[in-house]
Amino acid sequence: MTVPAGEVPQWGCIADDFTGACDLAGNLVRAGHRTALTVGLPTPAALSEAGGPDAVVVALKTRTAPPAQAVDAALAAYRRLAELGCSRFWFKYCSTFDSTPAGNIGPVTDALLDATGAPWTIACPAFPDNGRTVYQGHLFVGDRLLSESGMRHHPLTPMTDPDLVRVLGAQTRHPVGLLPHTVLRSGDAAVRDRLHVLTAAGAGIVVTDVLGNDDFPPLLRATAGLPLLTGGSGLALALPPPAHRRGGPPADRIEVADGPGAVLAGSVSDATLGQTAQARRTLPHRKLAAADLLADPDRTVADALAWARSHLGPRPVLLHSADDRDEVRHAQRRFGAAEVAAAVERGLAACARGLLDAGVGRLVVAGGETSGAVLTALGVDGLRIGPAIAPGVPWTAATYRGRTGPRTVNLALKSGNFGAEDLFTTAENAL
Numbered sequence: 001m002t003v004p005a006g007e008v009p010q011w012g013c014i015a016d017d018f019t020g021a022c023d024l025a026g027n028l029v030r031a032g033h034r035t036a037l038t039v040g041l042p043t044p045a046a047l048s049e050a051g052g053p054d055a056v057v058v059a060l061k062t063r064t065a066p067p068a069q070a071v072d073a074a075l076a077a078y079r080r081l082a083e084l085g086c087s088r089f090w091f092k093y094c095s096t097f098d099s100t101p102a103g104n105i106g107p108v109t110d111a112l113l114d115a116t117g118a119p120w121t122i123a124c125p126a127f128p129d130n131g132r133t134v135y136q137g138h139l140f141v142g143d144r145l146l147s148e149s150g151m152r153h154h155p156l157t158p159m160t161d162p163d164l165v166r167v168l169g170a171q172t173r174h175p176v177g178l179l180p181h182t183v184l185r186s187g188d189a190a191v192r193d194r195l196h197v198l199t200a201a202g203a204g205i206v207v208t209d210v211l212g213n214d215d216f217p218p219l220l221r222a223t224a225g226l227p228l229l230t231g232g233s234g235l236a237l238a239l240p241p242p243a244h245r246r247g248g249p250p251a252d253r254i255e256v257a258d259g260p261g262a263v264l265a266g267s268v269s270d271a272t273l274g275q276t277a278q279a280r281r282t283l284p285h286r287k288l289a290a291a292d293l294l295a296d297p298d299r300t301v302a303d304a305l306a307w308a309r310s311h312l313g314p315r316p317v318l319l320h321s322a323d324d325r326d327e328v329r330h331a332q333r334r335f336g337a338a339e340v341a342a343a344v345e346r347g348l349a350a351c352a353r354g355l356l357d358a359g360v361g362r363l364v365v366a367g368g369e370t371s372g373a374v375l376t377a378l379g380v381d382g383l384r385i386g387p388a389i390a391p392g393v394p395w396t397a398a399t400y401r402g403r404t405g406p407r408t409v410n411l412a413l414k415s416g417n418f419g420a421e422d423l424f425t426t427a428e429n430a431l
């Protein structure tokens with residue numbers, strides 16, 4: 001697989017969901033790296049089209065997949081990225097460490113350690129710009145421990161233990177160490193010594209404390225020789241761009257599509273529920289009830305689309321899947337969590353196609369799993385990263401091959417817990 005000289009990317013990134021891929025790609029762009037985001041395995045042609053990126057982010061939909069399946073997908077992505085010439089690799093998972101005791105963050109990290117030949121790696125989910133910090137190995141969301149945040153109610157990956165050394169320890173075959181904040185701030189020699197002690201004693205993965213963005217540079221210096229990093233997108237903000245890009249213009253210009261806007265919310269995280277409640281006060285809105293999507297999906301989607309077509313206009317229309325958490329709990333008890341999640345994802349994905357075919361040009365999708373389902377249904381194979389709506393939420397441009405032939409559309413894939421309350425009503429201002 002030959003990539004023209006001068007177009008070989010350095011970083012090959014593997015993201016376990018689509019919103020996470022956008023988040024990481026957006027932060028890489030903010031830090032000055034030309035970045036390509038691909039859905040499915042990247043090709044030399046995709047890299048050329050992206051103008052010879054410094055980093056490639058492959059969006060997978062494996063966050064809730066069984067470990068063996070997630071490992072296969074991550075290794076396939078790794079092999080392709082290595083063939084394309086990438087020399088350093090990044091496994092991107094959620095800043096709230098979304099997984100279960102049988103989750104795949106550990107197994108995928110183990111497999112990538114073997115594949116890259118990395119002697120050890122870090123686990124650094126912190127994203128201070130979004131309130132995710134780690135202290136003594138414990139993950140905080142704002143001023144709450146992870147286990148006391150809304151993440152304890154997540155429909156697919158409820159997080160009830162904030163101790164990442166313990167959570168990761170249950171998933172990986174490697175001993176897990178901790179780089180505490182006091183050491184991180186004691187100078188490069190102290191960091192190096194502690195990492196040496198931990199890894200000499202057998203640690204294969206080191207959870208890193210991070211309280212603010214200024215904790216990232218020492219961490220990057222200490223890991224500069226490692227072929228594999230793992231974590232959230234926060235660390236990318238401190239990643240120095242290649243020398244020839246320094247001082248250049250930000251690489252976040254994208255085409256702006258014609259046509260009205262729409263919002264699809266399949267996330268039921270705290271932030272999204274707040275954004276949905278706010279948007280319901282001002283935007284035309286309609287709920288696709290989970291029970292209806294299970295009982296008669298085609299009819300439910302067709303009715304929602306007919307309603308949406310008649311409300312397209314200057315303000316985006318909102319289609320959402322729940323008003324509150326009680327509704328979600330009720331549907332899960334009645335139908336089973338996995339069944340109802342799959343039905344909602346299928347329904348919203350069908351709505352996305354219908355909305356774009358009806359002429360919608362700008363679509364905000366809330367939720368990682370939801371975004372994965374939507375992008376797969378749209379058949380979009382790559383996203384060009386544009387300006388940020390909020391930390392971790394960039395607008396993107398994509399080529400949509402719909403009923404009327406290929407055209408550019410703008411998509412924003414919003415992580416469940418990201419963004420201010422008015423994100424749905426103000427997103428278009430950022431374009």
Ligand SMILES: Nc1ncnc2c1ncn2[C@@H]1O[C@H](COP(=O)(O)OP(=O)(O)O)[C@@H](O)[C@H]1O
Pocket residue numbers: 154155156266267268269272290321322327328329331332340341342343344345366367368369370371414415416417
């Ligand atoms: N009313 C509902 N009842 C049960 N599950 C729901 C409901 N609405 C959405 N879901 C499911 O909850 C999951 C939310 O996950 P996701 O889209 O990743 O959001 P987040 O980014 O907040 O984690 C999806 O699988 C979605 O289909």
Ligand SMILES: O=C(O)[C@@H](O)C(=O)COP(=O)(O)O
Pocket residue numbers: 017019020021023024093094095096127232233367368369392414415416417
């Ligand atoms: O790191 C993060 O928090 C995000 O990039 C992310 O992965 C969020 O996932 P969802 O909340 O499932 O969208």
